[in-house]
Amino acid sequence: KNEVEQSPQNLTAQEGEFITINCSYSVGISALHWLQQHPGGGIVSLFMLSSGKKKHGRLIATINIQEKHSSLHITASHPRDSAVYICAVVRRTSGSRLTFGEGTQLTVNP
Amino acid sequence: KAGVTQTPRYLIKTRGQQVTLSCSPISGHRSVSWYQQTPGQGLQFLFEYFSETQRNKGNFPGRFSGRQFSNSRSEMNVSTLELGDSALYLCASSLGGESFNEQFFGPGTRLTVL
Numbered sequence: 551k552n553e554v555e556q557s558p559q560n561l562t563a564q565e566g567e568f569i570t571i572n573c574s575y576s577v578g579i580s581a582l583h584w585l586q587q588h589p590g591g592g593i594v595s596l597f598m599l600s601s602g603k604k605k606h607g608r609l610i611a612t613i614n615i616q617e618k619h620s621s622l623h624i625t626a627s628h629p630r631d632s633a634v635y636i637c638a639v640v641r642r643t644s645g646s647r648l649t650f651g652e653g654t655q656l657t658v659n660p
Numbered sequence: 661k662a663g664v665t666q667t668p669r670y671l672i673k674t675r676g677q678q679v680t681l682s683c684s685p686i687s688g689h690r691s692v693s694w695y696q697q698t699p700g701q702g703l704q705f706l707f708e709y710f711s712e713t714q715r716n717k718g719n720f721p722g723r724f725s726g727r728q729f730s731n732s733r734s735e736m737n738v739s740t741l742e743l744g745d746s747a748l749y750l751c752a753s754s755l756g757g758e759s760f761n762e763q764f765f766g767p768g769t770r771l772t773v774l
Contacts, residue, residue: 581760592765592766592767593750636703638703640760645716646693646756648695648763649705650703
C-alpha cells in the first residue's frame with residue numbers, strides 16, 4: 551500500500567462545479583504539499599500546510615493531522631483548472647524529501 | 661525574483677551514454693532537491709543537496725549522482741544510460757535550514773533514451 555493515497559484518480563466536472571480531491575497518508579508528517587502539474591510537466595506548489603486550512607483565490611486546502619487526511623477544494627471550477635493535482639508529504643523522519651501520491655487528473659469542461 | 665531554472669529542457673541520448681542536467685535555484689535558496697517522474701513510477705525523490713553537501717538520498721542506483729556548487733546551483737549526472745531512465749527530471753529549491761521549507765519546482769528536463 552502506498553504511503554500517500556489520492557482519490558479520485560480521474561475527475562471530470564462541468565464549469566462552475568465545486569470540486570474536492572482527497573489525500574490520505576499513513577505516516578507521521580511535518581507538512582503536506584498540494585501541487586498542480588499542467589501538460590508539459592511544470593509543477594506549481596499550490597499550498598504547503600501542517601495544520602488547519604488555507605485559502606488562495608478559488609482554492610482551499612484543509613488538513614486533519616489526527617485523521618491523516620487532507621482535501622483540496624476548487625470552487626467555481628474553470629476549464630483552466632484542468633491539470634493533474636498531486637498530494638505530497640514530508641515525512642517527519644525524512645528531512646525535506648517529498649513522498650508523492652499518484653495524482654488526480656482533473657478535466658473541467660466548458 | 662526569478663524562478664527555478666533547469667537546462668536543458670529536452671535531451672535525447674542513446675543507451676550507454678552519460679548525461680548532466682543543471683538546476684539554478686531561486687536566489688537565496690540553499691537547498692536543491694531532484695526528482696524523477698515516469699508514467700510507471702510517478703514522482704520519486706532522487707537526492708537533496710544543502711550547502712554543497714548531499715543531505716538526503718532516495719533509492720536509486722549509483723549511476724545517479726549529483727553535486728552542488730558554492731552558488732547553490734546543482735547538477736545531476738546519470739552514467740551508462742538505460743532505456744528506463746527516460747523521464748522528466750525535476751529540481752526544486754527551498755531555503756533549507758533546520759526546519760522544512762516550501763519547495764519551488766523548475767520546469768523540468770525531459771530526457772529520452774533511445
